[in-house]
Amino acid sequence: MGVIAAEPFPFPFEARSLALIVIDMQRDFIERGGFGESLGNDVARLQRIVPTTRRLIEGFRAHGLPIIHTMECHRPDLSDCPPAKRDRGAPLARIGDAGPMGRILIAGEPGAAIVPELAPAPGEIVIEKPGKGAFYATPLQETLQRLGARALVFAGVTTEVCVQTTMREANDRGYDCLLAEDATESYFAEFKAATLAMIRAQGAIVGWTATTSHILEGLLNG
Ligand code: TIU
Numbered sequence: 281m282g283v284i285a286a287e288p289f290p291f292p293f294e295a296r297s298l299a300l301i302v303i304d305m306q307r308d309f310i311e312r313g314g315f316g317e318s319l320g321n322d323v324a325r326l327q328r329i330v331p332t333t334r335r336l337i338e339g340f341r342a343h344g345l346p347i348i349h350t351m352e353c354h355r356p357d358l359s360d361c362p363p364a365k366r367d368r369g370a371p372l373a374r375i376g377d378a379g380p381m382g383r384i385l386i387a388g389e390p391g392a393a394i395v396p397e398l399a400p401a402p403g404e405i406v407i408e409k410p411g412k413g414a415f416y417a418t419p420l421q422e423t424l425q426r427l428g429a430r431a432l433v434f435a436g437v438t439t440e441v442c443v444q445t446t447m448r449e450a451n452d453r454g455y456d457c458l459l460a461e462d463a464t465e466s467y468f469a470e471f472k473a474a475t476l477a478m479i480r481a482q483g484a485i486v487g488w489t490a491t492t493s494h495i496l497e498g499l500l501n502g
Contacts (some may be wrong), residue, residue: 282502284458286490288480291431291458295502299346299429301450303414303436303443303464305333305398306351308391310437313380315391318373321467326437330397332492333435333463337398339496346427348405349394350414352442353387360410360417413445421453431456433495434487435463440471447479447487457487460495 284291308314310326317323340347354361358376366375377384381391387408393399400406409418424432432455436443443464447457459479466472479486490498 282498284488284490284498285494286458286488288484288488291456291488291490291498293431293456293498293502295343295345295499297428297430298433298499298502299348299424299427299431300336300340300433300435301348301350301414301446302333302337302398303350303434303446304352304438305330305349305394305436306353306391307381307393307395308352308385310395311381311391313391315375315385316467318371318379318384319369320371323467325467325469326465329435329437329463329465330395332460334397336433336435336460336463336492336495339492339499340433341401343499345499346405346429347400348407348420348423349398349400350407350409350418350420350436350442350446351387351392351394352410352412353385353389353392353408354410356383356386356388411445412442413449414442415446415449415453424455429455431458433458433460435460437465438471439464439466440468440475441466444475444479444486451486458495459487459489460492461489463492 382389
């Protein structure tokens with residue numbers, strides 16, 4: 281049994297049942313000209329966590345632990361994109377529109393790809409998801425059961441949208457969830473801070489948070 285120094289108290293785990301889920305580290309959210317910027321956001325904030333997320337991924341690789349990458353994207357015919365999602369608000373460009381990185385948030389387009397620094401290695405699992413949560417309309421639950429995963433470390437973007445939604449889905453499915461606080465980011469500093477606080481409040485009501493360094497130390501001793 282290993283343990284990771286975490287908030288609000290140490291996170292216990294069995295190495296055999298630990299997996300890393302990296303949420304939506306795609307060019308569409310992190311680079312200019314994609315979905316994130318079309319919504320009016322400053323994407324530079326998200327670029328800062330790429331090196332930390334890479335350290336975390338490399339740590340899991342070094343220990344031979346499973347890594348799952350998710351991608352928020354839609355089919356080219358938009359049949360899996362609810363009109364409510366495409367039509368909401370007044371973005372500069374909508375899902376499926378042509379942009380400098382191809383059609384926005386469409387599977388197979390350059391913008392939907394994971395940033396090259398964090399590209400999945402052969403054998404790592406990639407889950408395409410049409411929603412904010414990674415369990416909705418995907419094979420994630422079956423995948424985790426096949427892997428024997430019981431405890432999940434989360435990284436990725438954005439903290440309060442796709443990461444938090446997926447952590448809550450995972451929590452309700454019985455997984456112990458730990459968020460890598462310096463390998464996740466939001467377009468809004470205050471939303472990230474609030475999300476970290478609400479996850480670990482009330483005795484880890486949704487899960488734990490820890491730094492990447494503490495997670496990697498915990499893996500070494502697990
Ligand atoms: N807009 C925003 O903050 N996030 C998303 O739309 N998707 C993810 O968080 N991946």
